[in-house]
Amino acid sequence: MIVFPNAKINLGLRILRKRTDGFHDIETIMIPIGLSDALEIVPSADGEFAFTSSGIAIQCDPEENLCVKAFRMMQRKYGLPEVKIHLHKAIPAGAGLGGGSSDAAFALKLTRRLFSIKVCGNELLEMAAALGSDCPFFIENITSVASGRGEALQPFPLSLKGYHLLLVKPDINVSTPWAYKSITPSGIPLPAPDQLQENPDAWDAMLVNDFEPAVMKSYPEIKEVRDRIRGLGAFYTAMSGSGSAVFGLFKSAPFVRKEDFSGMFVWQELR
Ligand SMILES: C[C@](O)(CO)[C@H](O)COP(=O)(O)OP(=O)(O)OC[C@H]1O[C@@H](n2ccc(N)nc2=O)[C@H](O)[C@@H]1O
């Protein structure tokens, strides 16, 4: 069975406070986008476990890979036999696009289907939250306001249909723990959701990613990319999550070529 774990972007990201458990309370709007890995899990015919990967290289031990950790969690809980897992990576890591988190959430959902396990929705969300703060979002995988450490989700009916997305990931990998250590919480919440739905032209003035000042100070190239995307006529431009990916939203397609940016470049009409 094959699934296609997709990336996300963050529309505004406020960091409210540092918590006593080492995490931060945040508020952000998370939006699924059409950039995906491919994940295959099949029952193992020879009884041996195997993990293979292709595409963008992942710098971690197979048992540390989030999709393997997700499978192991289900295996322990439900006494499952061994499987063979193949992951094709197209979503870059250290980008703020939630690639590893999406692989983990999709591995939970795929394992449930593969072995016809009766798991109630909340149980799957709890397992996802134990794997990472971004993981629960990819269970329902719909545009949502995320709060708490990112695991408290409220569906948010915001349509970006017809807009164009330009996503650029410079050749910089930002570590999420480093980014959280580098910021000072703003303590400012997101604007009320109904104000946003009405008025995309005001998003640039209303929505802030609290990671940007600290991350762009350490990596000025990320700010340069954001400024260049803005210069192409985007009505909203921001870094996604803790970076380094930057995106712009456009009402009509500007003239832009892959060669104009170094690093990874994705251009798509949103549905
Ligand atoms: C930046 C975002 O991508 C925004 O969507 C997420 O907040 C990151 O979520 P994530 O990558 O799933 O993060 P986790 O794997 O849960 O945590 C990695 C590390 O980031 C920090 N962390 C993460 C989430 C959060 N709300 N507060 C934190 O301080 C913690 O130091 C934690 O040890």
Ligand SMILES: Nc1ncnc2c1ncn2[C@@H]1O[C@H](COP(=O)(O)OP(=O)(O)OP(=O)(O)O)[C@@H](O)[C@H]1O
């Ligand atoms: N399936 C996976 N895909 C990518 N990275 C993985 C995976 N499993 C574990 N990792 C480890 O997690 C780290 C961060 O991966 P991830 O793709 O979540 O990046 P990110 O850009 O930091 O995402 P975000 O900050 O939005 O959660 C990588 O450096 C890698 O070592």
